[in-house]
Amino acid sequence: MSTTTESPTRRPATHPGERIAEWTDGRLGLYKLAKSNMRKIFPDHWSFMLGEVCLYSFTILILTGVYLTLFFHPSMNEVVYHGPYVPLQGVRMSDAYASTLHISFEVRGGLLIRQIHHWSALIFIAGMIVHMMRVFFTGGFRKPRELNWLFGWSLLFIGMFEGFTGYSLPDDLLSGTGIRFMEGAILSTPIVGTYLSFFLFGGQFPGHDFVPRFYSVHILLLPGIMAGLVAAHLILIFYHKHTQFPGAGKSEKNVVGTPLLPVYMAKAGGFFFIVFGVISAIAAVATINPIWTMGPYRPDQVSTGAQPDWYMGFSEGLIRVMPGWEIRAWGHTLVLGVFVPLMIFPLVMAAIAAYPFIESWLTHDKREHHILDRPRNRPVRTGFGVAWLTVYFTLLIGGGNDIIATHFHLSINAITWFVRVGFFVLPVAAYYATKRICLGLQRRDRDKVLHGRETGIIKRLPHGEFIEVHEPLSQQQLHVLTAHAQPRPIELGPAVDENGVARRSSPVAKIQAKMSEGFYGEGSNIPKPTAEEYEEITSGHGHH
């Protein structure tokens, strides 16, 4: 039968490699997959490698984490320490803490692996923040990538809690203080607080349950979710194709760059080893979380300088700067000093998660975007981003107020008041300053397009006038400066229709129009030079 002939033209595979490839293709369909993906194009820009930093540090976290699970005992059983670290010999501690000391001092390579694990965690989340900011400021979150933005945001949010649970596992005095902090936050929840706390800790704090529970969450639940999200994130990058910066030859319909195989794969693979190498080198020379100096957790002890790892620092800052207000009524206390920060904490995060949807709603922008924005061309968005970062970093200052006070010889109260005021004032100031800077840069771009680059050469004309020689930009440069679209704000339409009847527009539409005006109106954009202006100015009469 003709339909089942086994393509007689194909010569049988002879080389062993070929045969292996044949075998796997027959079972996995690798040829088709490879054909469509091996030549996938990735544009080249340093900021596109930020996500890779995160991916690789996540990989390192899994590799080193597996090693640590081999030696860690997630148990709150009390033991007496008899290990090699003299200042703790004979001290009662939990098995979790003792096994962490064991990893640090007795397991071969244990301390190095612990430090690689912890340093990668800090770098992983720092990388995610920077990666997210790159995507934010360049508008990489716009259609069709809103869902991928949410995946990435979820990775950041879950990553923070993944880090927090890991920080809590050794049951040292620092992490115990962190858990106590969390317990306090849970307790401040009205009505259900005490129930939630008893549910989480299996009774009165600290109890015997939280380390084994956090362990399951830390090594199984959250990493599992994160691995899934990472996979989905990457699949969507392949599906959407990578965004690219504007430039000659780059359009919404193409991707200019290097193919996955062999170039990009070699670079990415090499970069993995560089990331691993840099983190290992840092872990080899710099101490992180020296739990042996902190002692075992006891609820009656505490140390100054007790902060969470940096990614939770903004929540620490919220609590530290919030005045200790309380409302007492009907025999109950509502601890606003803790509850308000607990509510603002997710809001800070949610603001950035929801942004793509808010922007597309306000601007009615439903088109697909594959060319990135230059941040200066979207002053309002760039201003929002900087304002968010300002809030975030102001709160980080609040979280580290004691260390800043001692090291800069300041009053901790003054820093706290600075953060209290700054929390409201600084983002607004940062927004306006950023917007002005963006507009200034847009004017400069416009000037460069129309008049060329200032060469710094002063020329004296025959009649005595001095002028600076401007050099026209190349076509490529002109393209970069003028490729962006400048959408018009949404119009509400005339107040009366053609029959002279007053038109009604909903309040939502009015808000939308107003916000859209804010985004794209005259105050937020410098009109880019038109072709006519360019023609007129470069047509040759006179000098400019």
Place this chain on the structure above:
Amino acid sequence: MKKLSARRRHPLAALVVLLFALAATGGLYAALAPAPKAQADDSAQSLAIDEGKRLYSVGCATCHGMNGQGSSDGPSLVGVGSAAVDFQVGTGRMPAQQPGAQIPKKKNIYSQGEIDQIAAYIASLGPGPSIPTKEEYSPAGADIAKGGELFRTNCSQCHNFVGKGGALTDGKFAPSLKGVDPKHIYEAMQTGPQNMPSFPDTTMPQDTKADIIAYLREVDSSSSKNPGGFTLGTLGPVPEGLFAWVFGLGTLLGIAVWMAARTTKAKKS
């Protein structure tokens, strides 16, 4: 003599003889014992007090008053004891350069002899804790682990896990304990200088103070071992986070920029 001889078997005779014997030995001792040394000590003490008062009038009296009674600028020194003087002057905190949230440590300009003289003068104003002897504050043979537990219970809430110091309200601070003389640590615990609470022997016996000193010497001195590499100050997660951003992510970003700048580019032809 007959009278005496007749009463030699009186029941009280032995007692009388004993009294005579005691009087004789006592008198002889009083006459022959090497008493002058004790007297010389006394005069040296009073000399030290006099010298101390002179030093006090120059360096301290402006704020603490001519007789140590205190003024609006400085507290009364009656009853603070010689340990307080040895700590405050020995660490250079006193005489203070200027008033402020807290008087910081600075270079000590007095010799130990002069400090002892001022201490003697202050101690003469009223009883208070005296300068500890070397046996009292010596960390030799002390229990380091117990010292660590005591330190975490009583000290680390201001001084950090290993005595790196920390912030207090309104610009006050708990100083770092690194490189502080064990004697001064002992005296600080004993007297509670400035914003520090005092831990007298009734609440923290002398040997537990030595335990704490031994713990600090083990974890926070130039001879302490740092198995993890550079300590970054042992200040907790704040410097760690800063280090991760600046050196960790900073290095990786630098490498990313370098890699992206060295790419295979299609040749223009």
